[in-house]
Amino acid sequence: MTTAIITVGTIDTVDPTRYFVKHGENMRAAVKGYLDEVTTLAAVPVIEKYRGVLAAADLFTKSTTFWVIEPIRLDLGYGSQVHP
Numbered sequence: 001m002t003t004a005i006i007t008v009g010t011i012d013t014v015d016p017t018r019y020f021v022k023h024g025e026n027m028r029a030a031v032k033g034y035l036d037e038v039t040t041l042a043a044v045p046v047i048e049k050y051r052g053v054l055a056a057a058d059l060f061t062k063s064t065t066f067w068v069i070e071p072i073r074l075d076l077g078y079g080s081q082v083h084p
Contacts, residue, residue, distance in 0.1 A: 010042040011073055038073075039066045 019033040043065040050057035 010038050011069070011076070011078055014038050014041065035066070035069075039069060042069060 014034065014037050016030070016034040019030040019037075020027075023029040023033065039062055043062040046065065047058050047061045050061070
């Protein structure tokens, strides 16, 4: 539950606009930059809490956090808008 609260809070605090401005028409780069920032910010509290307690917490937490964020992000309606 705590991870979900941290993740939702993180998603709401990151404004993706700067990534879309920076990368222009390169949507993949913009979305990657945005998701990388959200993932990093959500992983930081977990890494800080478990560094030195859980082996390799600082190595694997970020990639695991990304996979926790994805279903939460999509369930909350933060999915990408794709137009055919």
